[in-house]
Amino acid sequence: MRIEVLKPGAQTQAQDLGRYGYQSLGVPVCGVMDEWSHRLANLLAGNARDEATLEIVLTGPTLRFEAATRIAICGADLSPRLDGRPLRPDRATDVPAGAVLEFGPCVAGLRAYLAVHGGFDLPLLMGSRSTYVRGGFGGLEGRALRKGDVLRAPDLAPPPPARGPRSHPLLPSSLPRDEPGAPAWLRAMPGEHWDLFDAETQAEFAHAVYRISPQSDRMGYRLEGPPLRRQEPGELVSEAMNFGTVQVPTDGQPIVLMAERHGTGGYPKIAHVISVDLPRLAQLAPQQTLRFEIVTLEAAQTLYLQREQALATLRDALL
Amino acid sequence: MSERWRIDAVGDRCLLVGLGTEVDPATSARVHALVQRLREQPIEGVRDVVPAFTTVALHYRPECFVSPLPSGKRTAPRGGPAVLGSGPANDLAGPTPFERLRELLLERLAEPLEGVADSGRVVEVPVCYGTAEPDYGPDLADVAARCGLAPEAVVERHLASPHRVYMLGFAPGFPFIGGLDEGLEMPRRANPRTHIPPGSVAIARRQTCIYPLDTPGGWNLIGRTPLRLFDPAAEPPCLLAPGDAIRFVAITPADYRALLAERERAAP
Numbered sequence: 001m002r003i004e005v006l007k008p009g010a011q012t013q014a015q016d017l018g019r020y021g022y023q024s025l026g027v028p029v030c031g032v033m034d035e036w037s038h039r040l041a042n043l044l045a046g047n048a049r050d051e052a053t054l055e056i057v058l059t060g061p062t063l064r065f066e067a068a069t070r071i072a073i074c075g076a077d078l079s080p081r082l083d084g085r086p087l088r089p090d091r092a093t094d095v096p097a098g099a100v101l102e103f104g105p106c107v108a109g110l111r112a113y114l115a116v117h118g119g120f121d122l123p124l125l126m127g128s129r130s131t132y133v134r135g136g137f138g139g140l141e142g143r144a145l146r147k148g149d150v151l152r153a154p155d156l157a158p159p160p161p162a163r164g165p166r167s168h169p170l171l172p173s174s175l176p177r178d179e180p181g182a183p184a185w186l187r188a189m190p191g192e193h194w195d196l197f198d199a200e201t202q203a204e205f206a207h208a209v210y211r212i213s214p215q216s217d218r219m220g221y222r223l224e225g226p227p228l229r230r231q232e233p234g235e236l237v238s239e240a241m242n243f244g245t246v247q248v249p250t251d252g253q254p255i256v257l258m259a260e261r262h263g264t265g266g267y268p269k270i271a272h273v274i275s276v277d278l279p280r281l282a283q284l285a286p287q288q289t290l291r292f293e294i295v296t297l298e299a300a301q302t303l304y305l306q307r308e309q310a311l312a313t314l315r316d317a318l319l
Numbered sequence: 320m321s322e323r324w325r326i327d328a329v330g331d332r333c334l335l336v337g338l339g340t341e342v343d344p345a346t347s348a349r350v351h352a353l354v355q356r357l358r359e360q361p362i363e364g365v366r367d368v369v370p371a372f373t374t375v376a377l378h379y380r381p382e383c384f385v386s387p388l389p390s391g392k393r394t395a396p397r398g399g400p401a402v403l404g405s406g407p408a409n410d411l412a413g414p415t416p417f418e419r420l421r422e423l424l425l426e427r428l429a430e431p432l433e434g435v436a437d438s439g440r441v442v443e444v445p446v447c448y449g450t451a452e453p454d455y456g457p458d459l460a461d462v463a464a465r466c467g468l469a470p471e472a473v474v475e476r477h478l479a480s481p482h483r484v485y486m487l488g489f490a491p492g493f494p495f496i497g498g499l500d501e502g503l504e505m506p507r508r509a510n511p512r513t514h515i516p517p518g519s520v521a522i523a524r525r526q527t528c529i530y531p532l533d534t535p536g537g538w539n540l541i542g543r544t545p546l547r548l549f550d551p552a553a554e555p556p557c558l559l560a561p562g563d564a565i566r567f568v569a570i571t572p573a574d575y576r577a578l579l580a581e582r583e584r585a586a587p
Contacts, residue, residue, distance in 0.1 A: 020366040020367045020378060021366060021367050022367075022556070023367050023369045023376075023378070024354075024367070024368065024369050024370060024486075024487060024561070025487050025491060025492060025549075025555070025556060025557045026487040026488045026489055026490055026491045026492055026493045026549075026557075027491045027556070028491075029367075125551055125552070126551065126556065134532075134534075135490075135491050135532065135551070136532075137551035137552075138551070189328070189330065189331065191329075191330075192327045192328075192329065192335065237340070237342060237371070237372050237373050237374075238371055238372060238486075238488065239335060239337075239371045239372075239373070239374040239376070240329050240333060240335050240369055240371060240374060240376030241329070242329050242330045242332065242333040242378070243330075244330050245329065245330060262488065262489055262490075263369050263376075263488060264369070264371050264486070264488040264489070269329070272328075272329065272330030272331070273330075274330070274331055275330070275331050275332055297328050297331060297415065297417055298415050300330075300331035301331050301381050301415045301416050301417060302415075304331055304332070304381050304382075304416075305381060305382060305385060305416075308381075308382045
């Protein structure tokens, strides 16, 4: 069935969990910025596999569904309405044939994820449906949605009535819950080059409040705050970086690498934002502030495994 | 021969093996020997193996490196509340996923890494150097002046250098090619360009690179190749691979245009 793009939104792209296996060729992983909301949306829409969702930033698209289906929208609250009726976030919604989905003002967060039952029908390229705009491939023709585009989703028998809990008290949203105006807390573990910075600089990093620069995008979040100086500046040999890596270029203003990062780089890695906190970071917009709390690798991996168990529990309940 | 390495965590889902500190053919050989070994003896749960100059990164899924508890038993994870619901019970009190992966990796490092310095492939790369068509190599004259050589001599030395691909990175299909003649060593440009035409062949330090896409960049442009280095729909998508020997071949502007036209006819 066809899903017609009546309005494209600001920067609406198809993304899945990313294109792993090709970083050795210089191909960035890409994928969603907020993995939690994306996975939640897929599960609520009844998708057992990792299907592509639409990553919707701030200004949402207007879409017309040709046939009945089920959708779910998670992450940012961008005031979604179906045929004029407001939709509650983090729920499965049954969509009648011909219905129009629109978005309104952003109430909370930055990125919303729209999943459709059966997944968007997009070509698998190097094992992924993620859009890579800079490379011009993946997703829908390697670009963000445009007016007049037609997305397709499989024609499925009408999905069974949504089962399982309609609300999920055990599922924390990725939206930051900090006091309005207060800096968001993000947990980070020391990076491989932590010791290239002296104790004073390490303490500065752990206590300073950083502001997210307007020059932030899917590739990286540039932070503005007290510069982090190295004792002995110099070039390092390029090596692996990852989603969440906090690198420190020569000007001392850290950059948190996000979904569309390069796989390797030569700036020192002072820290890594832990995986379970990346969805909250992805929901922060430029000009918002944050600070880091240093935790151990052990703590980061325990939190990671707990999150996987919570998702497995939800999967059991929904699918 | 004693094997030395360092193993680090690049965050909570990537492990890095360092096999040396110098960018040289011997270290590169060990890097690619480890990649080869991990291809032959894969570790389930590792979803990407990424070689660089001196390191190999293993991107992994931590949930694949836990032992399920005997059925019915459940423990609270360290430092956290008991997990709600009926998900699969995993032994969160055991070694961390990083420690488990490290053990599996050490088993694979037990045998010495026999250096396979090359992939066995020699790839010819036709280049129209800036001597023939300055627009294709806008920095060639500057490079020549800084090396105290004639532009033709720079080209000769570039053609004669024993080039080998160390790694791909920075952009899809972007090769870092080692082996550049010592006499051509130079830093990157002080002011990087915001746009570099695809196919540009450039040098910096003791390396050559080829820009596959229009990207920003700071290397010194000395020529241009009509070859397509990256095609997302092809398998493999990259023309070059780590370990390939590269033989640059000088071509005329007419050859360049003819090869480019041929390529565009084949894949419009």
